[in-house]
Amino acid sequence: MxxxxxxxxxxxxxxxxxxxxxxxxxxxxxxxxxxxxxxxxxxxxxxxxxxxxxxxxxxxxxxxxxxxxxxxxxxxxxxxxxxxxxxxxxxxxxxxxxxxxxxxxxxxxxxxxxxxxxxxxxxxxxxxxxxxxxxxxxxxxxxxxxxxxxxxxxxxxxxxxxxxxxxxxxxxxxxxxxxxxxxxxxxxxxxxxxxxxxxxxxxxxxxxxxVGIHRSRITITGQANHAGTTPMDMRQDALVAAAETVLAVRQIALAQPSQPVATVGQLEVSPNAVNIVPGQVTLSVDMRDLSPESLEAMTQQLEQKLDAIALKTRTKIAIEPLLYVExxxxxxxxxxxxxxxxxxxxxxxxxxxxxxxxxxxxxxxxxxxxxxxxxxxxxxxxxxxxxxxxxxxxxxxxxxxxxxxxxxxxxx
Known part of the structure; x- marks a missing residue:
């Protein structure tokens, strides 16, 4: 027995x-x-x-x-x-x-x-x-x-x-x-x-x-302006840049063969008014994976994406690391x-x-x-x-x- x-x-x-x-x-x-x-x-x-x-x-x-x-x-x-x-x-x-x-x-x-x-x-x-x-x-x-x-x-x-x-x-x-x-x-x-x-x-x-965790804070700075009088092609809309950032975070995770997860869970919009083009957005990014190499690659890809988004939207984008767990x-x-x-x-x-x-x-x-x-x-x-x-x-x-x-x- x-x-x-x-x-x-x-x-x-x-x-x-x-x-x-x-x-x-x-x-x-x-x-x-x-x-x-x-x-x-x-x-x-x-x-x-x-x-x-x-x-x-x-x-x-x-x-x-x-x-x-x-x-x-x-x-x-x-x-x-x-x-x-x-x-x-x-x-x-x-x-x-x-x-x-x-x-x-x-x-x-x-x-x-x-x-x-x-x-x-x-x-x-x-x-x-x-x-x-x-x-x-x-x-x-x-x-x-x-x-x-x-x-x-x-x-x-x-x-x-x-x-x-x-x-x-x-x-x-x-x-x-x-x-x-x-x-x-x-x-x-x-x-x-x-x-x-x-x-x-x-x-x-x-x-x-x-899994390990890479967590960061991204600050996007544009130009707050009148929502009615600012033409669409003349805006520096921080929230539009933030929207593209959210999608970029998702796309980066989906493209990795190791099947990581990545989340934008917090957004702070300023001045957060119905009739003002958003001038600044702060958002969080949380990336998790078992592979440290994958985490590093995701972080590098995000930085490249942010450079392209900033150029496209005429905004300034800064990324601040908050947490790194192996x-x-x-x-x-x-x-x-x-x-x-x-x-x-x-x-x-x-x-x-x-x-x-x-x-x-x-x-x-x-x-x-x-x-x-x-x-x-x-x-x-x-x-x-x-x-x-x-x-x-x-x-x-x-x-x-x-x-x-x-x-x-x-x-x-």
Whole structure:
């Protein structure tokens, strides 16, 4: 009899715990507001800590406020197999985003404990602090936190990051101690937050990596003028130039073989009056892809397009970089293990990138990383309408458990 046939998580308990945690921070419309460092966040962390203890884990909080449950392994000093996610939400979030990965990790450990089993490696379940905003938790563990720039971490509460970490039992002064060099691998289970799995009628997504991001601000300066008295061929219309820029961003993304995404999500028009030719427009551009070469090519192509648009519309166009995040590929060996587990469990699956950021983005910089996606109904997330079926939650948790077991067998 194989390990796969005798070990499984308690699906009823997993879904009961998801519902229990959803009551903390729930608003009248059904959405959740559980911002990091708020009383609701602290209450939820306390409940998760209780479940970790019940699962047989030792629990600690590191300097970054990460809540870490540890189930010891058979081999002394073996590096840890880590899993987990976050339990903080956006201001109007759903009940599965982040939470599923944390609670499934706890259930995976409990499944081992209930059967008297230990892996060779210790298993850690991590609740990362403030994933939805500063990502201070995962950055501290990865060693990428800005130790000399606390002002860069603007929290969603009226308190500096130093005070916020102290609320959780952490310490900004000791933040460097949260860095880890003893992780054998990190595997994060998460709801897809997109529609691909549902559209393709697949149960599991095997994540190829977390995309990188190029984000910039474009300012287009023309000449504000009377909408009635300025002939069409004499205008310096900033909004016309902006419209061409929006289309150029779309065309650039569609032309790339790596299938990136690119979005203009913000526009500010000045003077924004019905009878005035727009004199200035500021807009945002967000480009995402797994390929750093593709991201660089897209950025260069955009700059060339902007030069041509400025000449055509007789405007001035300036581009200001705002954010550059390197993509993080998932380890090929971890992807292969997840695929093998899906095949053994007879679960349909496909490979896809994660185009949203996750704690795995940072963890993948220091250890072998993998992610497991399960479907999001209608692709909806960060909303009270966010939904993943109880069956899919259980499927994802079982894939996580078996992935940890198989990684334990092949990793040093």
């Amino acid at each position: 194989t390990v796969l046939s005798i070990v499984g998580i308690d699906g009823q308990r997993l879904n009961d715990h998801i519902e229990s945690l959803a009551k903390i921070g729930q608003r009248p419309d059904g959405s959740l507001c559980r911002l990091a460092f708020t009383p609701e966040d602290i209450q939820a962390r306390y409940r998760v800590q209780q479940w970790m203890v019940e699962a047989g884990m030792q629990v600690r909080t590191d300097a970054a406020g990460n809540l870490i449950g540890r189930y010891e392994g058979e081999v002394a000093d073996a590096p840890a197999l880590a899993t987990g996610s976050h339990i903080d939400t956006v201001p109007s979030g759903g009940r599965y985003d982040g939470v599923l990965g944390v609670l499934a990790g706890i259930e995976a450990v409990r499944a081992l404990r209930d059967r008297g089993q230990r892996l060779n490696h210790p298993v850690e379940v991590i609740v990362f602090s403030d994933e939805e905003n500063t990502m201070i938790g995962c950055q501290a563990i990865a060693g990428t936190a800005l130790l000399d720039a606390p002002e860069r971490y603007q929290t969603n509460v009226d308190a500096p990051i130093q005070d916020c970490l102290e609320m959780l039992g952490g310490s900004w002064e000791q933040l460097a101690t949260a860095r880890r060099t003893d992780l054998a691998a990190f595997v994060e289970l998460h709801v897809e937050q997109g529609i691909v799995l549902e559209y393709q009628q697949k149960t599991v997504g095997i994540v190829q990596g977390v 993509p993080t590929p998932a380890a090929a060996a971890v992807q292969q293990v997840i695929q093998t587990v899906c095949q053994d469990l007879n679960l349909s699956h496909l490979h896809l990138p994660s185009r949203a950021g996750h704690d795995a983005l940072e963890l993948g910089r220091i250890t072998a990383m993998g992610m497991i996606f399960v479907p999001s109904a209608d692709g909806v997330s960060h909303s009270e309408a966010e939904y993943t079926s109880p069956e899919d939650c259980v499927h994802g948790a079982n894939v996580l458990l078996q992935t940890l077991i198989r990684l334990d067998a092949i990793l040093p």
